[in-house]
Each structure stands twice: as structure tokens, then as C-alpha cells.
Amino acid sequence: MKAQEDLAPFKGENNRNIVYVVSDGIETCGGDPIAAANSLKESGVAPIVHVIGFDLNEKDQKQLQEIAKAAGGTYTNVKNQDQLQNEFNKTVQDSFEWLEWEVREKFNLSNYYLNQREEISSIFWGWFSKNMHENFMINTAITQLRVKNSITSDQNAKLQKLRRDFYNQLNLEVKELEKVLVNITQEEYQDKKNQIEEIYKKNISN
Known part of the structure; x- marks a missing residue:
């Protein structure tokens, strides 16, 4: 997962790393997204992973939910661009509020x-x-x-x-x-x- 490489210098002890995974369908490139998600979770960067499905059917949502679970994150399904933007805004706002609390x-x-x-x-x-x-x-x-x-x-x-x-x-x-x-x-x-x-x-x- 590219995010793991990009975040490697920013270890979780001193940083709060938020990763968004937005998908409009299941993996079709022959990779293993669940293994990649688990690797990211164990990488030491302590990522906060939010997997977002874009107007997916139940089958496609299931795989993304498994990816979110493997990464120790959350899954949300959105129907349109406005809902997607709202999800981004909500996650960032919640993160800042909890950071301020901490x-x-x-x-x-x-x-x-x-x-x-x-x-x-x-x-x-x-x-x-x-x-x-x-x-x-x-x-x-x-x-x-x-x-x-x-x-x-x-x-x-x-x-x-x-x-x-x-x-x-x-x-x-x-x-x-x-x-x-x-x-x-x-x-x-x-x-x-x-x-x-x-x-x-x-x-x-x-």
C-alpha cells in the first residue's frame, strides 16, 4: 500500500496519520488489499483508516468492510459527491476535536x-x-x-x-x-x- 511507504517517516508515537481509502468497486488488479491493510495497521505509523465506498452494492461493500476491519478502521458507504465531501469534513472535524481534547x-x-x-x-x-x-x-x-x-x-x-x-x-x-x-x-x-x-x-x- 502506497500510504504505508509515504507515512513510514511519521511514526505513530509522535504523529496522527489519517488514511482515506475511497473505492467504487472490489479489487480487480490481482492484489491482496486485506493483507495490505493489515500490514499498514502493523507498520508502526498508527494510521487512522477510513474506508469509503462510493455507491456500492452489498457484495462490493463486504470486501471493503473486511479491508477496514483488517486496518483497524471504519467503513462508510456514500451515494454521491456531497455525501463523500461531508464524510471527509466530518472525519477531519472529529479528529481535530479529539486532538484538542487530548x-x-x-x-x-x-x-x-x-x-x-x-x-x-x-x-x-x-x-x-x-x-x-x-x-x-x-x-x-x-x-x-x-x-x-x-x-x-x-x-x-x-x-x-x-x-x-x-x-x-x-x-x-x-x-x-x-x-x-x-x-x-x-x-x-x-x-x-x-x-x-x-x-x-x-x-x-x-
Whole structure:
């Protein structure tokens, strides 16, 4: 199918390719249109295929319906030029409306995700700030005890080590928890993004 060659540079990951197949009768040139349609579907260009029959009888329509099915597309039969033009216009309009919907939903999702990331960062930055302040105050208290000879040098060293070990471990645990929450948020974002893309693909091919 020539469309497959023409669309080869435009892979489906980054493009929306619409293919119209308009026919006024069954295949008579010895080719295999169903195999060609299936090949197009599996080619990686993610085509949106619309097969249009022009005033066909039931037998001819059946083959075109099979072609549409093989390509993962739709079939419509029209009676005249006006109906054919209307079908083109409707398909393009529907495609643009769903494209606008997809872009809008992804934009809103991205904003929501960024807000979630900012909220997580704000919570943990506040947590780290409080821990740093608390650590500083305890360090100051231990130092004052040593200055006033309320504790020995060995006791000071032990207390300072306990303080450092405690806050180092606490910071590690807080960072790990932050990482877990960020990963959960990222997974939720990707799941919702995939859902948007699935809804778009389902409706754009119907």
C-alpha cells in the first residue's frame, strides 16, 4: 500500500496519520488489499483508516468492510459527491476535536502533576529545615554542657556521635520516603496519561 511507504517517516508515537481509502468497486488488479491493510495497521505509523465506498452494492461493500476491519478502521458507504465531501469534513472535524481534547487533558494532567511535585518538595523541605534547626539546637546544648564542665570530654564525644548518627539516619529515611512518594506520583501520572491516550485512540478510530 502506497500510504504505508509515504507515512513510514511519521511514526505513530509522535504523529496522527489519517488514511482515506475511497473505492467504487472490489479489487480487480490481482492484489491482496486485506493483507495490505493489515500490514499498514502493523507498520508502526498508527494510521487512522477510513474506508469509503462510493455507491456500492452489498457484495462490493463486504470486501471493503473486511479491508477496514483488517486496518483497524471504519467503513462508510456514500451515494454521491456531497455525501463523500461531508464524510471527509466530518472525519477531519472529529479528529481535530479529539486532538484538542487530548492536548487539553494532557496539559491539565501535567499541571496537576507539577503541583503535586511542588507540594511534596515543600513538605519535605519544611521537614528538613525543622530537622536542621533541631539538630543545631541539640548540638548547641551539648556544647554548652561541655563548656560548663557539666559533662566530660568522652561524654561530649559520645553525645555528639549519637546526635550525628540519629539525624543522618533520619535524613536518609526522609529522603527515601520523599523518593517513594515522587515515584508513586510519577506512576499515577503515567497511568492517567496512558488512559487519555487510549480514550483518544479509541474515539479517533471509531
